Amino acid sequence: KMFFLVLALLILCGFLWNYKRQLKIADITDKYIFITGCDTGFGNLAARTFDKKGFRVIAACLTESESTALKAETSERLHTVLLDVTDPENVKRTAQWVKNQVGEKGLWGLINNAGVLGVLAPTDWLTVEDYREPIEVNLFGLINVTLNLLPLVKKAQGRIINISSIGGRLAFSGGGYNPSKYAVEGFNDSLRRDMKAFGVHVSCIEPGLFKTGLSDPIKATEKKLAIWKHLSPDIKQQYGEGYIQKSLDKLKGTTSFVNVDLSLVVECMDHALTSLFPKTHYVAGRDAKAFWIPLSHMPAVLQDFLLLKQKVELANPKAVPV
Numbered sequence: 001k002m003f004f005l006v007l008a009l010l011i012l013c014g015f016l017w018n019y020k021r022q023l024k025i026a027d028i029t030d031k032y033i034f035i036t037g038c039d040t041g042f043g044n045l046a047a048r049t050f051d052k053k054g055f056r057v058i059a060a061c062l063t064e065s066e067s068t069a070l071k072a073e074t075s076e077r078l079h080t081v082l083l084d085v086t087d088p089e090n091v092k093r094t095a096q097w098v099k100n101q102v103g104e105k106g107l108w109g110l111i112n113n114a115g116v117l118g119v120l121a122p123t124d125w126l127t128v129e130d131y132r133e134p135i136e137v138n139l140f141g142l143i144n145v146t147l148n149l150l151p152l153v154k155k156a157q158g159r160i161i162n163i164s165s166i167g168g169r170l171a172f173s174g175g176g177y178n179p180s181k182y183a184v185e186g187f188n189d190s191l192r193r194d195m196k197a198f199g200v201h202v203s204c205i206e207p208g209l210f211k212t213g214l215s216d217p218i219k220a221t222e223k224k225l226a227i228w229k230h231l232s233p234d235i236k237q238q239y240g241e242g243y244i245q246k247s248l249d250k251l252k253g254t255t256s257f258v259n260v261d262l263s264l265v266v267e268c269m270d271h272a273l274t275s276l277f278p279k280t281h282y283v284a285g286r287d288a289k290a291f292w293i294p295l296s297h298m299p300a301v302l303q304d305f306l307l308l309k310q311k312v313e314l315a316n317p318k319a320v321p322v
Helices: 002-022 043-055 064-072 090-106 128-156 177-198 218-231 233-239 243-257 263-274 286-294 301-309
Strands: 032-035 056-061 079-082 109-112 158-165 201-205 281-284
Touching: 032 043, 032 090, 032 281, 043 056, 043 064, 043 263, 056 064, 056 090, 064 079, 064 301, 079 090, 090 128, 109 128, 109 263, 158 177, 158 263, 177 201, 201 263, 201 286, 218 243, 263 281, 281 286, 286 301
Parallel strands: 032 056, 032 109, 056 079, 109 158, 158 201, 201 281
Antiparallel strands: none
16 A cells, blocks of 8 residues: 555656646747857757747857848748857957846846867877867856856846766767866856846756767868877877777767757757756757766776777787887
8 A cells, every 4th residue: 555655646746746847938929049150050950940049049159151141041030149158358349249238127048059070089198289279168168158147047047058968977989078068067066056046047058969069970081180190109109000090980889879960959058048947957969868878877997998988909918118
C-alpha cells in the first residue's frame, strides 16, 4: 500500500513539474532581446526565429555582409549592429546604442552566443598564443558584453543565456576552447546566484557537436596540419610521422556524431527566454545527452579510459630528450 502511495506522489510531482515548465510569459511583442554572433550558426537561426515569433531582436554581427543578408531575410522589427566582442570600445558604444533603443523597457533577453573554436591539438604542440583567441572571444568577450548590458537586463528583470558547450564539462583536446568554456560555466553560475535577488534568470546551454562553421572539420584539419608542419623534430619523433595522418582521419570520422538540426539549441534559447520557470542548464544534441553529459558525472578513471580510446597512440612516447 505504501509503495503505491509513494508511486502516485512521484507521478503527481512529475506531472506538476512538467506543467510548471510549460508555463509561458504573457507577451513578447514589446520585449527586446540582444544576440551576439548572428553571422551564422545558432545566432543567425535564433535571430530569424525570434523575429518571426514577434520579439524585438537586436542581432550583433561581426561582418557587414552577414548583417546585410540577415536584415534582408527578416522583418523591419529586427535591427542589426556590428560588434566585435573583443573590442572594449565597440562593446561600450554598442551597449549605449542598445540603451537608447530599448528605453525604459530595458532588455528582456541577452543571448551570449558569439564564439570561436581556435586550435585543437595536443598541449605540447601549442604556445600560449594558441590559447589566447578562444579565451578572448568566448570568455572575456562574453563577460564584457554581459557587464555592459547587465543594467538594462536588471531593469527588465529579464533573462541572460550563455552558450557554453559539452567542452565546458569535459576537456577532450588541448587549446583555448575547453578552458574558455569551463570558465564560462563558472561565470554563469556566479552570475546566476548574484542576479537572483534582482529577478534576473541566468541560464546556460551546453550543445554537443553541431554542424556549424565553428566545428568545420576541414578548417580544424588545416589548423592542426599547419601546427604539425612547424613542430620541432623532437616532438615529431615522440608522436611519430604516422600520427598526424591517423589523427586527421579520426577528426574526419567525428562527422557521423554531429547534430545537423540547429533548432535544438534555439529551442533551448526559446524556453529560457519565454518560460516562467526557465532551467538553469540546458543540454542540446543526442551526443551530449547520451554520452558527454553522463560521462562528465562519472569517475575520472572512466572518463580517461573512454576519451583516450578516441586518441591516436603515440609511436614513441618515451623518446623524450633529457
